[in-house]
Amino acid sequence: MKSTLMAELSAEFFGTLVLILLGCGVVAMVVLFGTGVPGEVVNGGVTNINIAWGLAVTLGVYVSGRISGGHLNPAVTLAFAVFRGFSWAKVIPYTIAQLAGAFTAAAIVYINYRPAFESFDPGLEKTAGVFTTFPAFPTQLSAGFIDQVIGTALLLFLVFAVTDDRNQLPASNLAPVIIGLIVVAIGMSFGKLHGYAINPARDFGPRLMTVVAGFKNNGLTDGSGVFLVPIAGPLIGGILGAGLYDLGIRRFLPRA
Secondary structure (H helix, E strand, C coil), X not given: CHHHHXXXXXXXXXXXXXXXXXXXXXXXXXXXXXXXXCCCCCCCHXXXXXXXXXXXXXXXXXXXXXXXXXXXXXXXXXXXXXXXXXXXXXXXXXXXXXXXXXXXXXXXXXXXXXXXXXXXXXXXXXXXXXXXXXXXXXXXXHHHHHHHHHHHHHXXXXXXXXXXXXXXXXXXXXXXXXXXXXXXXXXXXXCCCCCCCCCHXXXXXXXXXXXXXXXCCCCCCCCCCHHHHHHHHHHHHHHHHHHHHHHHCHHHCCCC
């Protein structure tokens, strides 16, 4: 049992590592090699970011899915514990592995792009958003919270739909591709109000890295309380979306 858990935690660590390497990597490309004008980006901008995050999810799930289920997200882990019999004893270890993978990946991205950070933002005062999410309207954190609840509810509703053996399962091993496309669609539809973290580990692990690296205005040590939104919102939203799927769809499907 112990060796099995260690394999699962390793898979969650490396799957999340791939997710954040590619996700934060694309944001670094867009922001650090843009025009230099605050708020203006090039290199594909939002389109590149949405597509790359979707691919990042797809590839992270392919890395880890056979061993751990490819959660890569505490909101997913919690929802599967509540609604699909996933072991509660594994929820905290999975979450720690996901956070560790996200922190490590963010550190690698920062080390790789450090010359660009030093050129673009030598005081590390305006680029914490390369790694973590922030509200479009800082005085209205409740709007970001609602956005995170809706986005993650949609994510878990759709993940449950495409992984439900009572429903129409994707052919062969295409589920990771479909899940990646779900993330792309959510990013395109709900990506601007609070950065569509829809994943506490994706946000908090890199945010911890920004604190260690000395980024200012990081949403954790600056007194803004921003870090709470992409933790609480996804956890609540994930339970809501998964529950709505079971209530509104699964109970009407024939048993497999």
